[in-house]
Each structure stands twice: as structure tokens, then as C-alpha cells.
Amino acid sequence: MGTMRALLSGYYGKGNGGDEALLATLLQMLPSHVTPVVLSGNPEETSDRYHVEAHNRMAILPVVQALRSCDALIWGGGSLIQDVTSTLSPFYYGGLMALAQTMGLKTIAWAQGIGPLLRPPTRWLARQNFAGCQAISVRDRVSAALLSEWHIPHILAPDPVWALQSQPVPGLWDLPAPRVAVTLRSHPQLTETRLANLTRALVDFQTATQAFILLLPFQKSEDLAIAQAIHPHLPDVSKILCLEDPQILKGVFRGVEMAIGMRLHSLIMAAAEGCRCFALSYDPKINRLMEELGMPGWDLANLPDDANLIGKTWIEHYANGDPLSSEQIQSLVDRALIHRELLSQSLIQ
Structure with missing residues (x-):
């Protein structure tokens, strides 16, 4: 059992193979002393598949309790901060990040693909969120250019799923x-x-x-x-x-x-x-x-x-x-x- 608890937030437990691949890779990459706690659209399935503690991502009380029990929040992977496919998505993730930062958790934006951000309020919130992170990695040059424009330190690397270990397919x-x-x-x-x-x-x-x-x-x-x-x-x-x-x-x-x-x-x-x-x-x-x-x-x-x-x-x-x-x-x-x-x-x- 790890000595540090990290809350993982992404589009997990929603049946999307790409987002599940990001979660699997994140769990594969976490240091051994870190115990993951996952916010999921299907906490039972997430818990069974990855053998982790998981909570309903949309249930306010369990989310706040999970934040209180953790030392860090990892905004995990992919195009979470964009306002094209969903106008609510950046406010959900942004609000969670702002809450974690207010509560004093270490906050990490991991393997982000930022944007498109077409609306001024979501752009402003994203800038505030990223500025408050202790560490940021992005997966493409456009995201890196946006953070550079905002004078926010970050690292650029290919999508982590490149490094996901594959398993053979029965049959x-x-x-x-x-x-x-x-x-x-x-x-x-x-x-x-x-x-x-x-x-x-x-x-x-x-x-x-x-x-x-x-x-x-x-x-x-x-x-x-x-x-x-x-x-x-x-x-x-x-x-x-x-x-x-x-x-x-x-x-x-x-x-x-x-x-x-x-x-x-x-x-x-x-x-x-x-x-x-x-x-x-x-x-x-x-x-x-x-x-x-x-x-x-x-x-x-x-x-x-x-x-x-x-x-x-x-x-x-x-x-x-x-x-x-x-x-x-x-x-x-x-x-x-x-x-x-x-x-x-x-x-x-």
C-alpha cells in the first residue's frame, strides 16, 4: 500500500477505449509509493478491472471526500480541457482542479491535449487552472504553444499510450x-x-x-x-x-x-x-x-x-x-x- 494517495480525474469509466488506455497507462506509470483513487463514470467496473479504489465522478459528496483523503490530484490524460464537444466538460474538470488547489492538494496536469478553447470563459478558467499546477505535461505542439503563450512551464512528450504494454488477443x-x-x-x-x-x-x-x-x-x-x-x-x-x-x-x-x-x-x-x-x-x-x-x-x-x-x-x-x-x-x-x-x-x- 502506497504512502501517498493521488486522485485521478479523466473521462474514465465511460466505455471509451482511448480514455481507458490513458488510465491504464497512468496506472502503469505511477510511482510504487502512490495509491491511486479513480473518479469514474462506472466505479464498480473501474475498481474490478484495475483493482483500485474508485468513486462516482458525478457524486459531489464522495468526490469531496475523496479529495480530502488524497495528497494530490492528477488531471489525467487527453482532451479534457476543450469546449467543442462539450461546453460543460471544461467547467467540470476546471472546477475540480480549482477545488483541489484551494484545498492545498498537489495538482498535476498529465498528458494534456488542450483545446480547442473557443469561449473566453473556458479559456480564462483553463489558464487559471494550469497556472496553479505544480507540474504539467502535454502531448502535442499546439497545447505546448498555448501554455508558452501563457508563460506556464510544461514539458512536451508524445501521447503516453505509445508506451502502454499491449496484451495478446484471445482467438x-x-x-x-x-x-x-x-x-x-x-x-x-x-x-x-x-x-x-x-x-x-x-x-x-x-x-x-x-x-x-x-x-x-x-x-x-x-x-x-x-x-x-x-x-x-x-x-x-x-x-x-x-x-x-x-x-x-x-x-x-x-x-x-x-x-x-x-x-x-x-x-x-x-x-x-x-x-x-x-x-x-x-x-x-x-x-x-x-x-x-x-x-x-x-x-x-x-x-x-x-x-x-x-x-x-x-x-x-x-x-x-x-x-x-x-x-x-x-x-x-x-x-x-x-x-x-x-x-x-x-x-x-
């Missing part, structure tokens, strides 16, 4: 090879017309490559219906894989030749396991990853109307595209471990 090697993973999510930019074009392109791609298509919902509530809509168009040559454990989810990409994805962490996991990747971006964070890795892809808003062109582009990348080299992957993993060093240096007994 994966029994499925036909070669395999290609597809991760699409519900989003206003993924219109019915665009989904129909992507589906037609996927059918053409499968016919040309004879690949077995793995449809991977990263968040069932957002992704499963789309996977179920595509699956009947690829009978006998596709399978929907619903996996809850983030380490096993990352392990899928060990057995995959190429990944086509909207989800940021599907692309990071795939690239980390040596897959060719093709991005479909709905958010600046995907564009940042594409830019940093030289990853091909389209913004959904600019997706070609011609399914034939989409399919040909994927076939070309499947045949001739290059995954990251083992040296590039190792460099990204090594640099992602800077997030672990930040925790070790900040959470001193």
Missing part, C-alpha cells in the same frame, strides 16, 4: 489473414452519404486485397451502430470485435496489416504496433498526429465523393505505404515515458 490468430482494422465513430461530419461512400470503398478494398476486416468499436455507445451498419456489406469477411481491456485492444494491432481510423488512440495504438495507418479526421487532435507522423488521411469534411477513389487510395497505401520503422516507434515510446518521469519527480514522498 485473433484464428481469424483469416491478412487483417485490416477499421475504427469509425458517430460524428456530425460522418453523414449518411459519407458513411455509404466509405462502406462501398471498404467493400472494393476488401475485394482487391482479400483482407479480413476487423470492425473495432472503441466506444460502444458511439461506434457499435456504425460497425453493425457496415458488417452486412462484408458478410463472411469481417467481424465486429468489442474489447473492453485497453491493453488487449492495443494487442489487436499486433495482428493487423493496416488500420483505417477516426479514433485518435486507434491510430496511436496501430502505429505503435507497426501497422500502416490511414486517418479520417474529425478533430484537430487527429490532424496534429497526422502532421507529426506524416500519416496519410483525409479530413472527413473533405472526404472525396467518389467511393472508387477512396478505395483505390486505400489499396495503394496497403500495397506501398510504410509503417513507422522500429527505430521511430522506439523513439516515440522512449519519449512517451517522459510522462512517467514527470510523475516520479512530482509525487515525491
